Amino acid sequence: MFGLTFRVQDAVDIVVMAFVIYRLMRLVKGTPAAPMAAGAVIVALVAVAASFLGLHSINWFFENLRGLWFLAAIIVFQPELRKALGLVGKNPLVRAVLGRKETTIDIVVNTAFEFAARRVGALLVFERTVPLGSYAERGVRLDCEISRELFGAIFDSHSPLHDGAAIIEGDRVAAAAVMLPLTENPEVAKSWGARHRAALGITEVTDAVVVVVSEEMGRVAVAADGMLKPVTGVEDLKASLLDYLKGRL
Numbered sequence: 288m289f290g291l292t293f294r295v296q297d298a299v300d301i302v303v304m305a306f307v308i309y310r311l312m313r314l315v316k317g318t319p320a321a322p323m324a325a326g327a328v329i330v331a332l333v334a335v336a337a338s339f340l341g342l343h344s345i346n347w348f349f350e351n352l353r354g355l356w357f358l359a360a361i362i363v364f365q366p367e368l369r370k371a372l373g374l375v376g377k378n379p380l381v382r383a384v385l386g387r388k389e390t391t392i393d394i395v396v397n398t399a400f401e402f403a404a405r406r407v408g409a410l411l412v413f414e415r416t417v418p419l420g421s422y423a424e425r426g427v428r429l430d431c432e433i434s435r436e437l438f439g440a441i442f443d444s445h446s447p448l449h450d451g452a453a454i455i456e457g458d459r460v461a462a463a464a465v466m467l468p469l470t471e472n473p474e475v476a477k478s479w480g481a482r483h484r485a486a487l488g489i490t491e492v493t494d495a496v497v498v499v500v501s502e503e504m505g506r507v508a509v510a511a512d513g514m515l516k517p518v519t520g521v522e523d524l525k526a527s528l529l530d531y532l533k534g535r536l
Contacts, residue, residue: 391433391458392532396525398438399498399507408502409442410452410482413532417493423454426465433458452485468492486510496531
């Protein structure tokens, strides 16, 4: 009627852009960048409305500052953009081209059993769909790439960061020395210490997955959905984490 045509390319274009916008919203949700993202959306809507309504002065303003908006977005959303590029790099096709390196799960699993053998206590909290930013703010912000050396420095008994948990967002340690809520489940064994109670506590109020290394017993367990399960070895822990974190790493 209006001489418009809708092509397959248009459908693909819409679907891809919708997916990109959705993933970007997921990245900033629960972070300090969320209010700024909302502000950016409002500014974009005003610019579109000005163009549609023929408001020439406002449209001129936005057109001449287009380059500045782009630069400002890169500066303001730098952590989120870096995280998004990291997710692209984790794509199986990209890994196949670049070659496989030790994954986040490999590092955590091997570190956990190294700690258990040396009787070093640790709490490693994986973020899933529920943001853990409010808990990370209670500790010391790090935003460092995961490595065995980093975990060794954090949980060394002489480190000021060894008390509390390390929160893992993607392939980065977001914060350390984080105090987690303790479980209020009256059926939890009294023999379990504060570390195990904290692991259960955070999984009761979020969908986080926690690897617990017992300092006293030299054992490793994984907590999720308000339940704690001991693991028998490296492969057992790796299989559990791969199952819980499917599509997240």
